[in-house]
Amino acid sequence: MSCASMKLPLIDLNNLGENDSPRWESTKIQIREALQEYGCFEATFNNIIPFELRKSVGDGIRQLFDLPLAIKLLNNSHKPLHGYIGQNNFSPLMESMGIDGALSSHVVDTFANLMWPDQGNPTFSKDIQLYCEKLSELDKIVRRMVVESLGLEKYIDEHLNSMNYLCRFQKYEAPRTPHSTLGFFPHADKNIISILHQLNHVNGLQILTKDGKTWIPADPTSLDSIVVMVATSFHAWTNGRLHAPIHRVVVSGDEARYTIGLFSVPKEGCVIKTPEELVNKDHPLLYKPFDYYKFIDFIYTDAGRSSPDPLKEYCGA
Numbered sequence: 603m604s605c606a607s608m609k610l611p612l613i614d615l616n617n618l619g620e621n622d623s624p625r626w627e628s629t630k631i632q633i634r635e636a637l638q639e640y641g642c643f644e645a646t647f648n649n650i651i652p653f654e655l656r657k658s659v660g661d662g663i664r665q666l667f668d669l670p671l672a673i674k675l676l677n678n679s680h681k682p683l684h685g686y687i688g689q690n691n692f693s694p695l696m697e698s699m700g701i702d703g704a705l706s707s708h709v710v711d712t713f714a715n716l717m718w719p720d721q722g723n724p725t726f727s728k729d730i731q732l733y734c735e736k737l738s739e740l741d742k743i744v745r746r747m748v749v750e751s752l753g754l755e756k757y758i759d760e761h762l763n764s765m766n767y768l769c770r771f772q773k774y775e776a777p778r779t780p781h782s783t784l785g786f787f788p789h790a791d792k793n794i795i796s797i798l799h800q801l802n803h804v805n806g807l808q809i810l811t812k813d814g815k816t817w818i819p820a821d822p823t824s825l826d827s828i829v830v831m832v833a834t835s836f837h838a839w840t841n842g843r844l845h846a847p848i849h850r851v852v853v854s855g856d857e858a859r860y861t862i863g864l865f866s867v868p869k870e871g872c873v874i875k876t877p878e879e880l881v882n883k884d885h886p887l888l889y890k891p892f893d894y895y896k897f898i899d900f901i902y903t904d905a906g907r908s909s910p911d912p913l914k915e916y917c918g919a
């Protein structure tokens with residue numbers, strides 16, 4: 603069932619101050635609780651992403667999806683889910699594109715030159731870089747707080763340095779029917795942390811509660827707010843202390859939905875290994891160390907596709 607009256611925890615991340623300040627410490631507790639119980643929260647972060655930047659990013663992404671299909675198909679990648687996805691059988695209303703390594707100006711310029719071959723798109727490049735830079739700060743704050751809250755300060759640098767950032771843009775075509783239609787099938791993300799930002803007024807993201815009974819609408823309180831979500835590999839690293847929620851997108855009406863996501867993804871060759879400090883009698887080891895991209899390859903095998911819990915299937919302890 604879907605429950606319109608339930609809401610995600612709302613956490614204000616403006617003016618956090620230094621590590622160890624009272625605001626930092628109290629926010630850390632809120633984040634840890636939200637990620638344990640819901641696997642996600644809604645963050646207000648409006649001092650960090652100016653209104654003009656959000657608007658300009660939104661305009662750029664509309665222009666991007668309006669490009670001819672032959673151009674959009676040039677956004678390809680050998681990694682699954684990193685390049686263009688057209689209206690596929692699983693999610694026919696969705697179209698999605700990605701920039702792998704979006705904090706590098708060279709990477710973003712290369713993408714823009716591919717999409718707009720005449721003269722690139724300097725506004726788009728500048729906006730996306732700045733935007734990803736800002737959202738990556740948010741990702742780092744959240745990961746630092748989680749690691750601190752687990753008493754694992756000594757792992758912070760290693761943890762912060764072992765990630766790349768994948769930026770993805772999503773468009774969900776308006777179904778133009780009165781009833782709700784699935785825009786993105788139910789799934790848990792596989793990476794570390796996903797940050798999702800809805801760019802227009804068309805809602806649709808829903809998060810399944812931990813007990814699997816209720817879909818909570820993640821409708822943003824304001825267009826400045828952002829959803830921060832735990833993905834499977836972070837759930838594994840924390841030995842199950844953080845929940846990686848199943849989520850889906852359901853759309854209705856006559857207007858397309860646009861979103862942008864920034865995903866922290868382990869670097870190539872990175873092995874996810876639960877720190878020994880998190881394993882004890884009450885918390886037996888859930889997953890053996892695994893190579894992130896080998897796990898992703900497994901998901902696309904027959905065994906991976908048919909498993910309700912592919913990580914457990916792949917490397918359950």
Ligand SMILES: O=C(O)CCC(=O)C(=O)O
Pocket residue numbers: 770772786791798806807849851861863
């Ligand atoms: O577009 C959205 O709101 C959700 C996208 C999503 O779940 C994903 O890209 O993994």
Ligand SMILES: [Fe+2]
Pocket residue numbers: 789790791796849
């Ligand atoms: Fe997702």
